[in-house]
Amino acid sequence: MAIEQVVIPKGGESISEGTLNRWFKPDGAFVKADEPLFEMGTDKASQEVVAPVAGVVKHLVKEGETLPVGAAVAQIDTDAKAPAAGAAPAPTPTKPQAVAAAPAPKDGAIPSPAAARVLAEAGVSAADVKGTGPNGRILKEDAVAATTAKAPDANGRPPADAKPAPAAPSAPTRAPGERVTREPMSKIRKTIANRLLDSQNTTATLTTFNEADMTAIQDLRAKYNDKFEKKFGVKLGFMSVFAKAAVEALKSFPLVNARIDGDQIVHQHFYDIGVAVSTEKGLMVPVIRDVDKLGFADIEKAIAAVAKKARDGKITYADLEGGTFTITNGGIFGSMMSTPILNPPQVAILGMHSIQKRAVVVNDQVVVRPMMYLALSYDHRLIDGREAVQFLVRIKDCVENPERILFEV
Numbered sequence: 001m002a003i004e005q006v007v008i009p010k011g012g013e014s015i016s017e018g019t020l021n022r023w024f025k026p027d028g029a030f031v032k033a034d035e036p037l038f039e040m041g042t043d044k045a046s047q048e049v050v051a052p053v054a055g056v057v058k059h060l061v062k063e064g065e066t067l068p069v070g071a072a073v074a075q076i077d078t079d080a081k082a083p084a085a086g087a088a089p090a091p092t093p094t095k096p097q098a099v100a101a102a103p104a105p106k107d108g109a110i111p112s113p114a115a116a117r118v119l120a121e122a123g124v125s126a127a128d129v130k131g132t133g134p135n136g137r138i139l140k141e142d143a144v145a146a147t148t149a150k151a152p153d154a155n156g157r158p159p160a161d162a163k164p165a166p167a168a169p170s171a172p173t174r175a176p177g178e179r180v181t182r183e184p185m186s187k188i189r190k191t192i193a194n195r196l197l198d199s200q201n202t203t204a205t206l207t208t209f210n211e212a213d214m215t216a217i218q219d220l221r222a223k224y225n226d227k228f229e230k231k232f233g234v235k236l237g238f239m240s241v242f243a244k245a246a247v248e249a250l251k252s253f254p255l256v257n258a259r260i261d262g263d264q265i266v267h268q269h270f271y272d273i274g275v276a277v278s279t280e281k282g283l284m285v286p287v288i289r290d291v292d293k294l295g296f297a298d299i300e301k302a303i304a305a306v307a308k309k310a311r312d313g314k315i316t317y318a319d320l321e322g323g324t325f326t327i328t329n330g331g332i333f334g335s336m337m338s339t340p341i342l343n344p345p346q347v348a349i350l351g352m353h354s355i356q357k358r359a360v361v362v363n364d365q366v367v368v369r370p371m372m373y374l375a376l377s378y379d380h381r382l383i384d385g386r387e388a389v390q391f392l393v394r395i396k397d398c399v400e401n402p403e404r405i406l407f408e409v
Helices: 113-123 140-148 187-202 215-232 238-252 296-311 385-400 404-405
Strands: 005-007 017-023 034-039 047-048 055-059 065-070 071-078 205-213 259-260 264-266 273-275 276-279 282-284 325-329 347-354 355-362 366-377
Touching: 034 071, 055 296, 055 355, 187 282, 205 385, 215 296, 215 366, 215 385, 238 296, 238 325, 238 347, 238 385, 238 404, 273 296, 347 385, 366 385, 385 404
Parallel strands: 273 325, 325 347
Antiparallel strands: 005 071, 017 034, 017 065, 034 047, 055 071, 205 366, 259 264, 276 282, 347 366, 355 366
């Protein structure tokens, strides 16, 4: 009997353990090589782990167990053969409140676990969905698109073949008259809470504010966005402008791009910008690499790609590591002003906010302009107030004069 060990994979330089969130294959089932075997979660993200070889799987740990990187979670008997056609399938382990799996499509394409859940909850057969993944695999976005097509008509009536879907999860249910309920924190929420507290306790954080006149950017978008989108397939957003402005400011004030390691200052001569993304599981900060070498379209595409991965639960550890500076945009939720918290070991973070028309003085005249408050939180252990203020002014100047970014002046 040839046995292949399946272990908790190393996800990144800062990952030391992982939690086996759930099994995709029941104990004793036959698994194909590269077929999803289990979902592993860490304090940063969750990801599917595939079987390294084909064979019959034997579980060594239960769902919910946390183990160090390299620990064995399963064994695969590679001598075992695939079940003959028509043989009874291995029983699926029962789980409380589990959603029935979506039926497999007739053409053999298999939905991903996330897609299967979406389809099952909406009562949509996988046979009716065209997959866009490798080998026609049905991805979560394919499932979402298919279930959206089953939406009610203009009069609010469901389609004839639609099945009722369960309501989305909300606050914990409570008994009549019960005034307090409790629910455990998720692993990622506990990690976020601990890191935010650690950031506050281990850095000397200060915040400086300024405001930017967004007229030039809005005019630029109004003039070129249609042509930009037609040529590159993505809209010209504010984030790419701020990312390029941040790079120009980081080049002028390199300490803001550095980090502290013990009693040493580590100067980083690259510009990997983190972009905060809000997901159902919590805030994540995927990183856009070498932003100084990217054009506006490249940045917009990269941001859209990692944001989609984060929201679809497909973000990887490599997507989240190694940023030198972070930008967060509370304005998309309506925030007018805030003090963002540092993302260690980074020593600064830029906060964008909502754009509001306000009366301002320009050339001794009171005019109405679209204004945005900017906030820069920084670690005072490394950055002095003068550099922080000048850094933010540099970003303001670049945003108000986008041609400075284009010509790097």
